[in-house]
Amino acid sequence: MADAVIVVALLLTAGAATAAVAVRDPARQALVLSLLGLFLGVVFTVLQAPDVGLSQLAVGSALTPLLIMLSVRKVRRRGKEGGK
Amino acid sequence: MNGWILAATVLLAGGAGTALWGVATGPLSRRVVAQNLSTSVVCASLLLLAQGYDRTAYVDLGLLLAVLGPVGTLVFARLLAEDLTDDRAAAWGLTWTTVGVDAAVVVALCVAAGPGRAMVKLLVVGALLIGGNLVASRALSGGFQGVRGG
């Protein structure tokens, strides 16, 4: 029974990973990836690894989404200019 | 397994599961709202887990998420502002519900912690989380006007 929270966290992570692959638009994928980062943070907490959880939250909640979204923005802006 | 962990499990299964569903499907406006919601839910569960494992050191995770989670939502609000102008992402009912849940969790934890440094930390986390959540919701519903170039 003590493992229920671990199972839930792992299922959420697996679900988020699957969704991150299935969602094909990069901006939307970035949203799913930020969730994946959060859920990984939870998995690390329930597996008693707060240090790893902290770094995952630090990277996954803001840094990676920012990098991906900036790339998406650049690519899109190019696309628009090319289309004109 | 104690009550705190059980509460965290329920919160994760219900709240985070819903958030995952919301982020993975539907229109963009719904997805960003779900992303914002997930921060609150996960942060509250992290705080509950810290109490459940009886490790005050784990509260740092909640603190960090309360600081950075809304920042992440602001990233999306800002860089997707053009896509969000057409259908604004406003779900104030949902936002206030999660704020209520967060407040309840923080109050319960404060009661359990009793007065002291731990309680101050919890209150700071709670304030950051609730404030961040509200501001991020505001940002999603048209917080960035005329984002062009910048």
Next chain:
Amino acid sequence: MHHLLPLLAAGPLLGATLLVAAGRRLPRVVAESFACAVCAATGVLALVLLLNSSPPLTEWVGGWRPVHGESVGIVVIGDGPSLGMAVLVSLLTLAALVYSWHYFEEPPRGHAGSYPALMLAFQAGMCGFAIAGDLFNMFVFFELMSVVAYALTGFRIDEAKAVQGALTFGVVNSLGAYAMLTGIGLLYARTGELAMSRIGRGLDAYGRPDALVLAAFVLVLTALLVKAAAVPFHLWLPDAHAVAPTPVCMLLSGVMVELGAYGVWRVYGTIFAGPGGIPAADLERALVALGVLTAVVGAVMCWHQRHIKRLLANSTIAHTGLFLAALGVLTPEGDDGAALYILGHAGVKAALFACTGILLDRYGNVDERALHGRGRDLRTVGVLFAIGGLALAGLPPFGTGIGKAVSEEAVGGPLTVLFVLASAVTSGAVLRVAARVFLGLGAPPPKGAAYETTGADEEPETSGRLDRIPGTMIFVPAVLLAGALAVGVAPGFPTVVSRAVAAAGTGRTPVDVHWTSTGVLLGCLSSLLAVGLAAVAVVRPGLLTAPSWALPLRRLQSGHVGDYVAWLLVGATVLGALALPGVLGG
């Protein structure tokens, strides 16, 4: 002495950080001289350590020496092969730095130090990988050298092909690295250790190998074989090596790929060689099968290229196949042969790339057909290129020749034919290029073929096209070829190599390695065959033009990252299937 071992990685890194810190204000000359000095100093350190490496050095970083046989630290190994690779890495890095001395295109404004700093970091990554004795540490330095290599491959950002090749390289190699990490996780779960020798002992203590050992073996080897570009993990290599800046190509083809083969040797020997690991017969089957396949595919692909750098890249694949086959027979002679072959090949291949770089910078073109006859005035380069081509076939007394001869003796039988043919075909392709480009022989070939990469319209790497070839650019390939020659002719050198390899292994007795008459004959045979092939290709191009059966093979090289990932998974499956019988058969 052994305390100095970690400095092989730390020294270049220190140089790199200082270069970046001061790079904004440093004039280019100072930055490049400093990088050369640091690189050379590391090389000297590696050489000194190598001369003191019998018995092999071991160092526990941080002073965590084992207590009752157990340590919490990281072990670093300084034996013959590891330090030999470190010396080779340092020498080639130095050659690449000297080659790019002042010629390489303007560095980004305010970042004069960034290119030499990246080269130093590359050197640090490769040296750290070579001396790693701890599996996770090996992964870390594997990643370091990979990350630097991606950045260096894409260095010329205004080249469409360069950035594409760098990304494919990055994705496939990172995926391989994550497979390796998964394998490390499995091994740690079983044995609870990270030092390679202790993992090996842990597996032996557990007993018979099972699915977990097999999976860990497959995953770790996947990463190393991706690096070594064994078929079908090889697809990234031509794309990356053809587009990287020339000095970087010299390092990638000359030593980084070979480090993958070295890693296979190291990991198998220390982790999986015991009774709890993968039985020798299975490893032999897997490595020889993949090696043969790699050699054949590499040679065929090499013959069909017109982009000269791509041609050389494919010849690297063919030769890695030969190295893997030589290592795969698991005999002392095979190890010696592979070691010598790698040394000789490094010099020859780097020299060939250096010569191609001169063509690129002078004509803005590395296409065999477009350059037809245009290299007539570059006599010295042409001579060097042709010598390199012959050396690639294993012409005695080059180092490649003795390496090939010793390997042939070790593998014996039908595999000898493979060695002769693969080296002859790759060498023939290089000689064909030499004849067409530098001598203008044969009719200018017709235009237009559907499925290939041309080498026309490339940007030179210098700030403009070169009118005069700088002395350093000729000097470097000449020295590299001389080095490859020295490996073969220096009296007693092969025996020294054999001794160093033996001391690192399981304590077998070193064998005397020297030229044999069979080896010399086979080397001459390959060279003659290569000259013949080149002559036929030039005089009667119709006879040897792409037969239709080679087209499917070329279609696999699609430049599509998704294809490469799919083939990587297939490769892992095949590797697992090849090693399966020993695990099943209890």
Next chain:
Amino acid sequence: MSRFFRLRVLAFGGAGLAALLVAACFDLPGFGGGSHPYGDRAVRASLARRTANVISSVNFDQRAYDTLGEMSILFAAVLGCVVLLRQNRDEHRDRPEPTEVALPVRRYALLVLPVALVTGLYVIAHGQLSPGGGFQGGVVAATALHLLYLGADYGALERVRPIGVFEVTDSLAACSYLVLGLAGVLAGTAFLANTLLPYGTFNTLSSGGTVPLLNAAIGMEVASAVVVLLARFLDQAVEIEEEKGS
């Protein structure tokens, strides 16, 4: 290769690998098992050196050489990004127009910025005691700075962020980690040996010998590296434009 053929190849490879990995999973020791020889040794070694956070002890003392590699990867990757995202010959810079940001968002950003910076520093400083350390704190501090971009506008961020200084800090911090390691060699022990400083009192900020110093070096390195990295991406996304018609 056609899409269909690729899927077939992928299915074959994926199925084989899946079978292998699943079989391996069933041979793994059961989840939650008790045998962790290296882990138990690491805990003892950490306590002997009075480092309260064992993970920090592993990272900055027992396996500090790995962390050196990790730091170099970060350093090299950032250097690579600087090189790859440089302004090319056919590109020019455009000043972005300032953005209108809703007042609550702007206030929030300016209010949380110092809080986040302090959080980052707190996480770095307590690295050898409680969960956290140079890497985590460094990322938080660097991300905090970008609240200026998110909450105010790009110009505000540019004013407080002299990229050159951060680049130099990045490399000097990496350099100091190496120098701390070399000090061990010079003192005659070993590279990255934690034997030079007293280990202090358990569970205080100055405990653990060189662990806090290495931790601080990593914190500086990561914070400045992330700032430089994001600056390059922001540059590309916001400022750098290609010449029209090129």
Next chain:
Amino acid sequence: MHVFPYLVAVWIFLTGCYGLATSRNLIHAVGCLAVVQSSTYVLLLAVGYRDGGTAPVFSDLKPGARPLVDPVVQALALTDVVVGATVTALLLALVLQIAKRHGTVDPDELTELRG
């Protein structure tokens, strides 16, 4: 429960590989690579978990009071997280340059290197 976490790691690994191979957008592909990597974190930490254990962090815990999970895998996973973030950044930088030079980020449309 004995193998469930490991199977989750395998699932994530293979899903990520599938996404990588079938991706039609290079930014998406880099995201899938991050997914593949997250499987290694899960595997490593699951290997180091001990029933009823807690984190070996003694700021609020007396040494010896409770069973501890394995700190070594946590240090490895920490290194891994850093490596993952930096590799993602570097690959994204390359994708940006591809977008500029090729005018597309669809791998199906990149046809310059072949044969």
